[in-house]
Amino acid sequence: MEILYGCREEEIRKLDTAAIESVYVMDGRTYAAYADGKEYRLKQRLYELEAKLPADFVRINKSALANRRKIRSFQTQISGAVDVVFLSGHRDYVSRRCFSELKRRYEL
């Protein structure tokens, strides 16, 4: 894995992949939600990161990758949709397609 740099306002810092909670796309830009609660913009595209990040990172929907080690739990909504809740409390949805892959990862 090449070194990952993230920028936020005037700050550019080296990111420890193990401390990244999730990587997501918003308004066409890629961000990393970091353990310090801050969000850093990344220059790479999501598909590039998916190929380069460690296996702990799993696709949870078309716009986000989640670090499995930073997941607190999965939650079922009354609608049948599934959300992922991170250790920070942030939550994101799991798409139906990615849910199948997640089940495989958890050997279910």
Added chain:
Amino acid sequence: MNKFMKEFCRRGLLFAWLGPVILCIVWYFLKKNGIIDQLDVLDVIRAVLSILVMSFLAAGVSAVYTLEQLPYPTAGLIQMAVLYFDYLLVYLWNGWLPLSALPVYSLIFLTGFGIIWLIIYLTIRRTVERMNSRMHNPEN
């Protein structure tokens, strides 16, 4: 949408044969129990072809769940509406359902659909519980 239609046709073609097979089984038991003795050729043709189309649509519409932009409840409602009218029109056209039985048909259909949805929901919930358990206790 093109991708959706391809998936619709793929699913429809895969399972369309099931309808006529079920129809044959129903006819067999009706005959065995002395309820029907013989069938008119044109009625058979109409029944088999309409059931084939009905099965194609019923199986194909499940492709709606592949549209990620649609939330589960919306996809479920679309599937329910298509299945309801799909079955209803074929039953009415073949004369298998008198109009007076429409409320009973609707009740049975909605109850059946509700039960299937409940089973799906409980299955997802159980899977999620197992994923959480596996995540916190990898040896489980």
